[in-house]
Amino acid sequence: MTTPTAWRKSSYSDGGANNCVEVADGHPGVMPVRDSKDPDGPALVFTSAAWSSFVTAIKRGEFAELP
Numbered sequence: 001m002t003t004p005t006a007w008r009k010s011s012y013s014d015g016g017a018n019n020c021v022e023v024a025d026g027h028p029g030v031m032p033v034r035d036s037k038d039p040d041g042p043a044l045v046f047t048s049a050a051w052s053s054f055v056t057a058i059k060r061g062e063f064a065e066l067p
Contacts, residue, residue: 009036 007022020036031051034043
């Protein structure tokens with residue numbers, strides 16, 4: 001029996017209805033990520049280290065110039 005994944009919206013989504021990223025905690029070593037507009041669509045799965053590096057880069061503003 002598999003346990004359903006509990007998804008939560010990213011705190012960086014600011015509660016927006018159209019630009020939300022959801023993540024699922026509780027998966028050791030990986031971070032599943034999906035688009036909240038397509039909850040039945042695919043999820044990307046990153047290693048915990050890669051996800052942590054990505055979040056750190058966002059906090060530093062490294063992607064601020066991207067459209």
